[in-house]
Amino acid sequence: MISYETSQNMISLLSIGNLRSERVFLTAALGRVLAEDIIADSDYPLYPTSAMDGYAILHSDLGEFDSLEIWGDNPAGADEVGGVMSGMCIKTFTGSLMPQGADTLIPIENVRVEESQIIIEKPVPRGFAVRPIAESYREGEILIPRGTTLGFAQIGVLAGINRVMIRVAQRPRVAVIATGSEILDVGETMRHAGQIRSSNSYTLQSLVQQLGGEPLQMGIVGDDKNDIMERFEEALRSSDIVVSTGGVSVGDYDFVKHIVPKLGAEVIFKGVNIKPGQHVMVAQRGSKFIVSLPGFAYSSTVTFILYAAPLIARMLGVANPYDVIEATLKVPFAKRSNKSEFTACNLTFEDGRYWVDFEGKKTGSSAILTNLLGNSGLMICGEEDGDLEAGTLVRVIKL
Amino acid sequence: MISYETSQNMISLLSIGNLRSERVFLTAALGRVLAEDIIADSDYPLYPTSAMDGYAILHSDLGEFDSLEIWGDNPAGADEVGGVMSGMCIKTFTGSLMPQGADTLIPIENVRVEESQIIIEKPVPRGFAVRPIAESYREGEILIPRGTTLGFAQIGVLAGINRVMIRVAQRPRVAVIATGSEILDVGETMRHAGQIRSSNSYTLQSLVQQLGGEPLQMGIVGDDKNDIMERFEEALRSSDIVVSTGGVSVGDYDFVKHIVPKLGAEVIFKGVNIKPGQHVMVAQRGSKFIVSLPGFAYSSTVTFILYAAPLIARMLGVANPYDVIEATLKVPFAKRSNKSEFTACNLTFEDGRYWVDFEGKKTGSSAILTNLLGNSGLMICGEEDGDLEAGTLVRVIKL
Numbered sequence: 001m002i003s004y005e006t007s008q009n010m011i012s013l014l015s016i017g018n019l020r021s022e023r024v025f026l027t028a029a030l031g032r033v034l035a036e037d038i039i040a041d042s043d044y045p046l047y048p049t050s051a052m053d054g055y056a057i058l059h060s061d062l063g064e065f066d067s068l069e070i071w072g073d074n075p076a077g078a079d080e081v082g083g084v085m086s087g088m089c090i091k092t093f094t095g096s097l098m099p100q101g102a103d104t105l106i107p108i109e110n111v112r113v114e115e116s117q118i119i120i121e122k123p124v125p126r127g128f129a130v131r132p133i134a135e136s137y138r139e140g141e142i143l144i145p146r147g148t149t150l151g152f153a154q155i156g157v158l159a160g161i162n163r164v165m166i167r168v169a170q171r172p173r174v175a176v177i178a179t180g181s182e183i184l185d186v187g188e189t190m191r192h193a194g195q196i197r198s199s200n201s202y203t204l205q206s207l208v209q210q211l212g213g214e215p216l217q218m219g220i221v222g223d224d225k226n227d228i229m230e231r232f233e234e235a236l237r238s239s240d241i242v243v244s245t246g247g248v249s250v251g252d253y254d255f256v257k258h259i260v261p262k263l264g265a266e267v268i269f270k271g272v273n274i275k276p277g278q279h280v281m282v283a284q285r286g287s288k289f290i291v292s293l294p295g296f297a298y299s300s301t302v303t304f305i306l307y308a309a310p311l312i313a314r315m316l317g318v319a320n321p322y323d324v325i326e327a328t329l330k331v332p333f334a335k336r337s338n339k340s341e342f343t344a345c346n347l348t349f350e351d352g353r354y355w356v357d358f359e360g361k362k363t364g365s366s367a368i369l370t371n372l373l374g375n376s377g378l379m380i381c382g383e384e385d386g387d388l389e390a391g392t393l394v395r396v397i398k399l
Numbered sequence: 400m401i402s403y404e405t406s407q408n409m410i411s412l413l414s415i416g417n418l419r420s421e422r423v424f425l426t427a428a429l430g431r432v433l434a435e436d437i438i439a440d441s442d443y444p445l446y447p448t449s450a451m452d453g454y455a456i457l458h459s460d461l462g463e464f465d466s467l468e469i470w471g472d473n474p475a476g477a478d479e480v481g482g483v484m485s486g487m488c489i490k491t492f493t494g495s496l497m498p499q500g501a502d503t504l505i506p507i508e509n510v511r512v513e514e515s516q517i518i519i520e521k522p523v524p525r526g527f528a529v530r531p532i533a534e535s536y537r538e539g540e541i542l543i544p545r546g547t548t549l550g551f552a553q554i555g556v557l558a559g560i561n562r563v564m565i566r567v568a569q570r571p572r573v574a575v576i577a578t579g580s581e582i583l584d585v586g587e588t589m590r591h592a593g594q595i596r597s598s599n600s601y602t603l604q605s606l607v608q609q610l611g612g613e614p615l616q617m618g619i620v621g622d623d624k625n626d627i628m629e630r631f632e633e634a635l636r637s638s639d640i641v642v643s644t645g646g647v648s649v650g651d652y653d654f655v656k657h658i659v660p661k662l663g664a665e666v667i668f669k670g671v672n673i674k675p676g677q678h679v680m681v682a683q684r685g686s687k688f689i690v691s692l693p694g695f696a697y698s699s700t701v702t703f704i705l706y707a708a709p710l711i712a713r714m715l716g717v718a719n720p721y722d723v724i725e726a727t728l729k730v731p732f733a734k735r736s737n738k739s740e741f742t743a744c745n746l747t748f749e750d751g752r753y754w755v756d757f758e759g760k761k762t763g764s765s766a767i768l769t770n771l772l773g774n775s776g777l778m779i780c781g782e783e784d785g786d787l788e789a790g791t792l793v794r795v796i797k798l
Contacts (some may be wrong), residue, residue, distance in 0.1 A: 009703060017551045019520070026585060026601060027601070027604070027707050028615075030605045030608055030609070045766075046592065047592055049766075051695075051764040051765075051766065052648075053648055053649050053650035053651075053653075073651075075580065075622070075651075075652050076579060076580060076581040076593070076595075076622075076652065077579065077580035077581025077582070077593050077594060077595075077621075077622075078581075078593050079590075079591045081593065091651075093651070093652060094648055094650060094652040094694060094695070095579065095595060095694060095695075096581070096593065097592060097593050108648070108649050108650075118739045129764075131763065131764045131766060132763075135761065135763045135764060135766070135767065136761070136766065136767045136768070136769050137769055143769060143772065144772060151605065151609065151798075152602050152603075152605035152606045152609060152700070152771075153602065153700070153768060153769075153771035153775070153798075154772060155600030155601050155602060155604075155605040155769055156598040156599070156601050156605070156696060156700070156768050156771075157598065157601070157769055157772060158601070159585050159596065159597060159598040159601035159602070160596050160597075160598035160696070160768065161507075161596070162585055162586065162596050163585075164586045165660045166583055180475060180476065180494065181474065181475060181476035182475040182476025182494050182495070183476070185424060186558050186561055186562075186563055187561065191478075192478045193445065193446055193496060194475070194476050194477050194478060194480065194495065194496050195476060196475075196476075196494060197558065197559050197560070197561050198558060198559075199555040199556065199558040199559035200555070201558070202425060202426070202554050202557070202558035203551050203552065203558070204551075204556050205426070205554075205557030206429045206550065206551035206554040206555070207551045209429055210429070210550065210551060217426075222476075223474065223475075223476075231417050249451075249452055249493060250507050250508070251451050251452035251492040251493060252474075252490075253475065253492060254452075265739070292430050295493060295494060296450075296494075297491070297555060297559070301551070301552070301555070323748070325748055325751075326750070326751040328751070328752070349722070350723055351725070352724075352725040352726070352727070352752055352753070352792060353751055353752060354751070362534065362535070364530065364531075364534045365450040365528075365534060366450075367444075367450065367530060367534070367535065368450075368534065368589075368779075369534055369535070369552060369555050369556055369559065370535050370542060370552075370556055372551075372552035372555075373542065373543060373552050373553060373556060373660075389405060393751060399550075399552075
């Protein structure tokens with residue numbers, strides 16, 4: 001069995017080929033990952049622009065004149081904007097271009113209007129309330145680098161530079177296969193007590209979606225070699241990554257581990273010194289990957305996060321699928337094995353720090369998916385770590 | 400002008416009526432907000448279940464016999480599971496029901512098989528590798544409380560209890576209107592230098608989506624009283640919240656602030672002592688809300704976050720639209736006004752703490768949307784705060 005660190009290195013060294021991109025409409029780009037650098041094609045603003053409602057003036061007039069003649073009106077969006085000469089001003093609104101000659105905007109609140117003149121009551125410094133050329137950005141500046149997940153601010157900036165179509169990373173297609181004769185799909189009638197309701201298919205489908213992939217739900221296949229083989233072939237033809245659950249342990253009905261090599265896939269590794277999920281297997285066939293996870297709900301979720309999520313992130317051009325943060329143990333932690341352990345914990349933020357505790361988390365088998373409910377993280381303990389005292393700084397995968 | 404704190408209290412006291420819910424399919428529930436408590440309708444597991452591949456035994460036999468007769472095979476999902484009596488064992492696999500009588504599972508790795516018998520090489524404690532009844536949860540336990548945003552673990556748990564349809568909060572419908580004769584939509588041809596490309600519509604639409612609302616894009620309307628009035632009426636008929644940008648300041652073309660009261664809406668407040676966005680206005684007509692934001696891109700985004708986002712969250716039954724966290728200033732901060740200030744900052748997590756700096760952030764007008772790119776947060780400075788030294792703990796809205 002290889003170590004966790006070795007397994008992660010092997011994942012990061014897998015050749016996943018060039019990034020594949022597609023063009024989508026701006027309004028469909030939210031949450032997608034940018035596949036091009038977004039570069040400003042002009043200064044913004046391109047001309048000096050008013051930042052308030054007021055009067056455009058020459059600043060040098062402030063010491064010279066007690067009042068200035070209002071020479072006109074310059075609403076935002078006006079086509080023709082007149083010029084300002086000494087002794088005069090033009091009423092100018094937020095977002096309007098500054099009139100030629102004017103270098104300062106004196107706000108409405110700072111003047112008194114008497115007939116066609118303004119009397120300055122409170123002067124302002126030169127350039128006041130004028131957005132200078134390129135206040136926001138300069139032509140040629142990289143506004144948004146490739147690999148950025150597009151949020152509201154990115155979408156707004158893209159709109160502001162008139163980008164209608166955006167090049168984003170294609171969503172990797174991830175097929176999800178649950179194996180096990182005991183597994184019953186949601187909505188199916190339970191016929192006897194030995195059946196177990198499927199949760200893996202839905203947990204993993206949701207993880208794929210949250211990570212930006214496109215799930216392909218292949219459903220459940222019983223412990224039958226031919227059926228499993230056929231389902232895997234179908235999945236490989238249709239997807240970039242095939243994720244399966246079950247069939248990788250040491251039991252007589254664990255067929256997946258035997259079938260994957262027979263599909264012509266090269267096994268990258270099988271078995272990692274981790275808890276849960278030590279039987280996890282990663283294989284590659286051409287440009288496609290197979291990530292075979294254990295069957296228990298908590299094990300399959302954790303090993304998906306450790307092994308499938310980084311592949312999805314790499315295909316999207318994203319650096320890391322999850323943040324790993326430092327947190328402080330509130331309570332002692334008893335390590336249970338000499339493996340790298342990934343333990344569901346409560347992650348809270350108080351007094352400027354993240355804290356870890358295990359209140360309400362159940363110990364027991366690796367079937368307990370409910371341990372991942374709430375504000376949960378995955379605490380990482382290394383192979384070499386022993387029991388940990390309260391107050392220890394630990395690393396936590398923030399989910 | 401009221402204070403920021405007063406404005407937030409007024410928002411939290413607005414009557415938004417009862418939560419409105421709908422039922423959606425499990426696979427459409429990811430990211431939605433739960434509108435019912437999810438309660439376990441039975442123990443899980445309902446019977447003792449094997450957690451490994453091995454042999455089901457009576458633990459009391461371990462001291463009595465050197466070997467145990469293999470009495471049969473119990474694959475996962477089997478309908479009929481035999482019983483185990485003293486001196487015998489049944490081969491039992493991960494996920495299988497434990498045979499009647501057996502109280503312990505001895506793993507495959509701990510025995511040697513000789514013909515039809517197993518020889519125990521490494522004993523285990525009583526109950527080893529058996530998932531006891533209700534290991535995951537008990538009947539009647541609240542598994543997921545209402546108000547939870549459904550993530551991968553929640554979807555998996557819902558599948559595990561066979562929930563096909565889930566009651567979730569309806570998405571509040573939020574109409575977005577951008578006002579201003581200078582504003583040009585994305586893709587439209589710019590005819591002269593006084594025109595400004597729309598970004599607000601797209602920024603706010605994206606924010607609505609990220610918060611779990613359903614945006615209704617009403618587009619741009621010029622500075623014309625009748626046009627604005629008609630567009631608002633249409634928006635009010637179609638949505639729960641109408642968000643507008645522009646037209647609330649002191650200029651001659653700022654019509655929105657005059658029109659909203661004429662629509663029969665009660666103005667809750669107009670003007671808050673904040674920077675940016677002091678002219679923000681919130682009004683209510685029946686069960687509907689109008690949130691009128693300033694026109695500049697940074698101002699409208701910040702005031703949306705402060706005033707529209709909490710309304711959306713309340714309609715969804717979510718406690719807070721954003722986390723407000725404590726962070727440490729890396730550099731001094733010069734306060735620019737005696738208002739509550741919301742300043743775009745870089746938010747990083749290092750050495751177990753969040754840090755704030757302003758590297759690459761531009762000072763200037765409140766038009767600079769690009770300041771919200773990257774890992775940005777909104778640093779909150781209170782009215783009473785003055786300049787802040789490096790090392791000060793500050794509150795930051797995590798975006």
